[in-house]
Amino acid sequence: MSIFADASTRLVVQGITGREGSFHSRQMIEYGTQVVAGVTPGKGGQTFEGKVPIFNTVADAVRATGANTSVIYVPPMGAAAAIAEAADGGIPLIVCITEGIPVMHMSRTMPFVRSRGVRLIGPNCPGLITPGARAKVGIIPGNICSEGRVGLVSRSGTLTYEVVNHLTRNGIGQSTCVGIGGDPIIGTNFIDCLAAFEADPETDAIVMIGEIGGTDEQNAAAFVKEKITKPVVGFIAGQTAPKGRRMGHAGAIISGSSGTAEEKLAAFENAGIGIMRRPVDVVALLKDRKAGKAKGKK
């Protein structure tokens, strides 16, 4: 098993002929991902590097290849439209890597995505990777990952790599690593991933990497306390970040929260989540919890 991506993943790359799209398509293919189609309007009928057929639309790609997952490398101004196209084209899992999409575009697109009953991961995220199935959807470097039983979910990109690297170098493999993205409006949040890891028989423990801002981590901590039986360890980046000069009052009123690291760490503590003070602490905390579980819990 694993979550979201596995051996059955058949990937279509939207924006496969662009600079980022072509570079990362090569990387995904090299890793072992089944890249079955590309989409670039106007280039239908061509092939990507002589191997992957290119289609004008996602719907064409789905019909011809049975693609069931899409990854989007389309530039910011067209990316929300690409998400809508994938949702409309019958893709059940859409992963949007693009950074810089206007938030109003996402606010308009999300109700449509939900109406189609499909899952969006991102935008502005590194994607996901399931090392055991050689399925990489996005830009997480494959060589730092290893097959195993720890699930990882993160709001960051390179900080995720840092933590995964510590895991792999210390012999702790991963079931799936998911980057959910740092934008204000994202399709899949911590809670969605926590629930999926909880249900996944191939995941034994969960690592959660958050940042300052918003209330996602606090909500996730409450969910962990209530619903998650597997050990969870967590990190919050930005413990030393300065408090910004705030404009207006609406931000504070809407959440009733300042989104500080202290607030989030307190929520972690309260939920029994093991707190990483440094990225490297992930290794000792997971080993502790594994030992604790073997001894203490049934």
Place this chain on the structure above:
Amino acid sequence: MNLHEYQARTLLQAVGIPMFEGDVASTPTEAEAIARRIGGTVVIKAQVHAGGRGKAGGVKLARNPAEAADEAAQILGMTIKGLTVHKVLVVPAAEIASESYVGLIMDRESQRPVFMVSSAGGVDIEEVAAKTPEKIVRLAVDPTYGLFPHQALSLAFALYRDFNHVKAAAKIMEQLYRAFADNGASLAEINPLVTTPEGKVLALDAKISIDDNELFWRPDLGVLRDDSAEEPSEAAARRANLSFIKLDGNVGCVVNGAGLAMATMDLVKYYGGEPANFLDIGGSSSPEKVINALKIITADPHVKAILFNIFGGITRTDDVANGIVAATSQFKVAVPVVIRLTGTNEAEAIRILNGVGMTALSDMDEAVQRVVQLVREAA
């Protein structure tokens, strides 16, 4: 991107929201002329990107044009929360019968623009929200349809009993939503929305923030950016496409990715150092970005050592190495530099650095401990 009050006024007036007349001045003489044109007592308001202007002495009454000039002279050049005041807004000191709050924000949780209104407007609105949340009425707007007239009315009924006030306020809600949606705002706030003894409903103060991601295709909004309202090094970084925040410490940090950049600052502090900045060189790197980053960091005289922390993914570590080599050949970096890089094209990066007698570490903790030690030795 935050707008000044006078710029927000322009956007709100463009959609027809009624406001008191008023104008912006950069000199006491200009303020005096505006006060004369308005006539009577006026309010002089500092234009800075910070809240709490009144409490900081940035909002003053002036009974006549001469006083307006004096007060403007006091406020222009003053510093509020670290920001220098370059402009003042001059508006009439009108009589006010009631003050309400109207806020519209892009809400992460509902993923929609959400209105928040309260008849208890004014500077203490956050206290109202914390202590008596029932006094804040909320409404999420589906951006597919926009704000329906009945929704605008229900918001207005939450503020006023007099139906004339209600009708006027409902129109303002619709106009505010249009200004928010059409300009790609992340925040639009009228605080206070006032009624006058004559029964008019007007916006007395306005705040708007524009989603930075909109600016790429909205150059008309981009020109509203006020470079002088920013820390000069932060403005320079933005022009170089770097995400940079200046801090008070002495360890300069160059990192790829915002999360890793924050984690690097946290780790510097963990090992007893003080970060001099937050700097994210972004995903796809180029040697130019590294050169610009080093220029901005070395311009800060407090910086005693510089730490590179690069985890190559999209970022190619050989690009960063080339940038470091190019920068150090272009200008002298007088403080020690510690380089940690790992990931994409790492072997090539190390070869490039070794070629000019530099070395790189592969472990983040080791690199941070090294740079903190170097700063201690320099002190």
